Amino acid sequence: MDEMTDEPACPLPSDLPAPPPARRVERVQLRDGQVSSGTRAVPEEVPVALTFNGTTHAVMMASPTDIAAFALGFALTEGIVAAKEEILSRDVIVVDEGIEARMWIAEEKMKHLSARRRALAGPTGCGLCGVESLAEAVKPAAHVTATSVFAPDVVLDAMATLGPLQALNRETRAVHAAAYFEPGRGILALAEDVGRHNALDKLVGMAADAGFDTARGLLLLTSRVSIEMVQKAAVLGVGVIAAVSAPTSLAIRTAEAAGITLAAIVRDDGFEIFTHPGRIAPASSERDHVA
Structure with a gap:
């Protein structure tokens, strides 16, 4: 970007290879009273x-995949930038430590960021580490105005397609996934990580x-739904969250206020809707039973 005369020269990218998303490790297995040795694939976790x-601004423990997307998504969901175009450059560098x-x-964005800067060292599974005030932790999510309506079968079919596409989880059985699904087009994007918020x-x-x-479309989650997941979903702009696990009560209140439909505990035979059920239209035979 030649016009960016105020940006210091960036060092050349490292020649270090990116860590693999999973590694095989030695382990001893005890099953049914029998002992055996062998290896198991486990997910890699690195400081980013x-x-x-x-x-x-932040050091997060994460899977070493899709880091450029992670950086952009973090900047958006943290409110550091409001749009992709506000990031003037984005580089991923592998170093010895991570x-x-x-x-x-x-510069004006950076001045604002510096004014509210906080330490945000996040261990796996933590999405709000380092927040300095209670008000910041429970800040309202952006209001979502999506009007798309989905049949229950669409939600079930969307979730059914997610598992086979989770390559890292199939290998390790130890990572979360988030995916974006559109009817008629299927899953258009999928991310996996040791941290659900990542x-x-x-x-x-x-x-x-x-x-x-x-x-x-729909946001599909393989994890529980807590407040920060709703806050991030609101930045994504989807009207419906569908998750395999249950939500927290604060996540429900946040989704209600944000205008997001929260469907959870999605199983082969159905799911539960906690907020704004109007975006999921039941079959005509079911409507009479909906309170």
Whole structure:
């Protein structure tokens, strides 16, 4: 970007290879009273430093995949930028200690970020580490205005297609997934990570890079739904979250206020809707039984 005269010269990318998403490790197995030795595939977990204008804002423990998308999604869901175009450059560098996702934003954006900067070292499964105030932790999600309506079978079919596409989870049985689905088009983007919030950030970045009109589709989650997952889904812009696990009560209240339809505990035989059921239209034979 020749016009960016105020950006310091970036070092050349490292020649270090990116860590593999999974590794095979030795283990001893005890099953039914029998002992055997062998190996098992386990997911890799590395520190990922997210830097803006040369300053580290967050270090997250994550799977070493789709890091460019992760960086963009994190910047969007954290409110550091409002659109992909506000990130002037984005580079992923493998270093001895892990991975750096280096982003450059306009100076006025950086001044605002510095004013609210916080330490955000996040262990696996933690999406709100380092938040300095209670108000910041439970801030309202953006209001979603998507109007697409889906038949229950569409939700079930969408979730059924997710499992076979989770390559890393098939190998390790130890990672979460977030996916974006549109009727008639299927799953258009899928992200996996040892952290459920990381997987969703990656998906947000993928959708922004691809320019999807996310109001048309569904967000699929393989994890429980807590408040930060709803907050991130609101940035994604989907009207419906469908998850295999249950939501927390705060997630339900947040989804209600944000105008998001929250469907959870999705199984082969159905699911439960906790907020804004109007986006999931029951079959005519079922309507009389809906309270």
